[in-house]
Amino acid sequence: MKIKNSEMKKIGFLINPVAGMGGKVALKGTDGQYERALELGAEPVAEKKAAEFVRALDLSEIMFFTAGGLMGEGLLKSTGTARYKVVFNPNNPTSAEDTKKACLMMLKAGVEMIVFCGGDGTARDVVSATGDKVPLLGIPSGVKMFSGIFALTPKTGADIVNRFPDLSIVKTEVMDIDEEEYRKGRLKTVIFAEAKVPLIPQKSQGGKWVSSGSDERNRKEIGRFLAEILSDDTLYLIGAGTTAKSILDELGLSGYTLLGIDALFSGRLIGRDLSERDILKLLEGHKKAKIIISPIGAQGFILGRGNQQFSPEVLRKTGTENIIIAATNAKLMMTKELFIDTGDMDLNRSFPDSVQVICGDCMAQRVKIQKPGQ
Template sequence: MRRIGFLVNPIAGMGGAVGLKGTDGQFTEALRRGAIPHACDRAAGTLALLRGDGIEFVTCAGAMGEDILRSVGITEYTVLHRPGEPTTAADTRTAARAFLDAGVRLILFCGGDGTARDVYDAVGREVPVLGIPAGVKMYSAVFAVNPPAAAELVRRAGEAGCRDAEVMDIDEEAYRSGHLAARLYGYACVPSIPERIQGGKQVFEQQDEERAKDEIAAFITEIMLPETLYVIGAGSTTARILERMDLVPTLLGIDVVRDGKIVARDADERTLLSLLDDYPRAKIVVSPIGAQGFVLGRGNQQISPAVLRKAGLQNLVVVATPAKLAATPLLYVDSGDAALDREIGDSLQVISGYRIAQRKRLLHPG
């Protein structure tokens, strides 16, 4: 019987839909804004697929693990750590060290970049780790692309082998103010199956890249319709669209424009839903994360399944430069609503220049 350590950061990702761009140190504010915890649901989506696989879990009490195991009918587990309330980063580090001492073959955790960093602090490269994605950004390369893919990686960990994967340290205060300050924190050992584990984020700054952004912006602004709401996603490519309109973008947030004017800056999910009630004609413009390929579900959780359904999937517009697409062989969506993700289909048209588009394969692991 394989022994696997399992832990959950119950508050991971709560800052996403409410526009906080992270939850580190922002739990109280996230609750005040109406954030709803979802990490436990993400973890349950993985564990339900592992029920009956002959795995002996070691875990934490309560919402950090035991509650999720019991909810999906898994009874073979041992509690090695009892966290306080609310749970803290110290609980994650203590639990991971206890798992290591218990001789686990893998540590499966659910959270975001901060949780990955805490697990790495505790165990380094002494045991393989794997993340179930539940954070806001997840620029580290230790995460499965979605909960079903995490289950497949756990099930096939012995045959998959391991690779070095970047653990990234993101300055969330800088991120909230619109600046991406990321540094390499270390390399963890991660089970790897192609198309099931996400890559690290890449940034492209070549001269041709800037020209391509200008061409994309020129085309999008040319075809903008009157009396139509445009939800503009995060990133430098989408920011160029607003800059061409002589508007100041929120580089790492969601801005909304209509008839050449900003009607909401750095909008959260609640604001987007309210605007869509007032202005039913809408387009959502997003760009995938470089190399990772995520169109939805990484850094833009404000564009939630409810927002997407209200706007209409036919009104989702994806933009990316040719260089980014060349380094991104596959696209992914991980909105948190698997049925909605499948409705998007098996490919997406991506605008990559002035009146130029490419069709890219969209993968749905699991």
């Protein structure tokens, strides 16, 4: 039966075209860094994530209200079947103000929900314009995604929209992160606002869990154990966070980047705050390489959030079997499953269904891995 426009879901749809471009080039965000990201060879990623989301939607039930050009119109037009109306025409290049103005026009058009494709910066701009007037849903494509407003993957975001409005609506936090401090290796987060989100269990991510310091001793145990298993002939690529970096503390090394990717070889730091290109160059000169990473708080993401420098090309060169995962017991209590979203479905499928996570001195727990499409 053909659905009348009046019976269709009225969904606001917005893409931040520059979101996520700073990831592979180690900018830790693209706010105010668009030109710099282009100079470093960054490529757009948001529209690809948005396309994954749209492909998984039941388009026959949706009337979109969107912004012009790269902010939504172009992708919806390319489907050939999506019904949409352009309610705002942005500048080129787009800005935070364009995001806010587009959202205000979507509200004026009477949308029931706004779906945006971006990261924490985009989430902050969206909620600053909409408040809690309608439910919001983020399709993850940024560098930083600590807020609880995001679906786990584009496909799970589509699952949520396909079931809307027959869902519970809950409130979650939108985090405000200072990108300038973040680039200096200092994570300063505050709850910027609360937003309403449609909820399906396991389909939207929790906010970042922040350590209270009670697991500091556990983290030192992990650092000692990792230091003991080092090989002098292996390049170690150390991911972000205090747990992954505990190995460097144990070795007495300083000057590392807490929120970046650093390289360790034969007991020395040979690279700091590496981009994807930097990592690939290092891999050319080392026959053996391993990656050491830790999950992001209660979200459980080990790849695809805040460490896009570990791109599919990097992961194929190192081998997925050469990834070491470490987490404190306190973090594992909050993280029942691990998640990956490398952006490459074949690569995602190559990961095992569960992995050992180092959680102490000669201690490990086996934790299940969730992959996009599961």
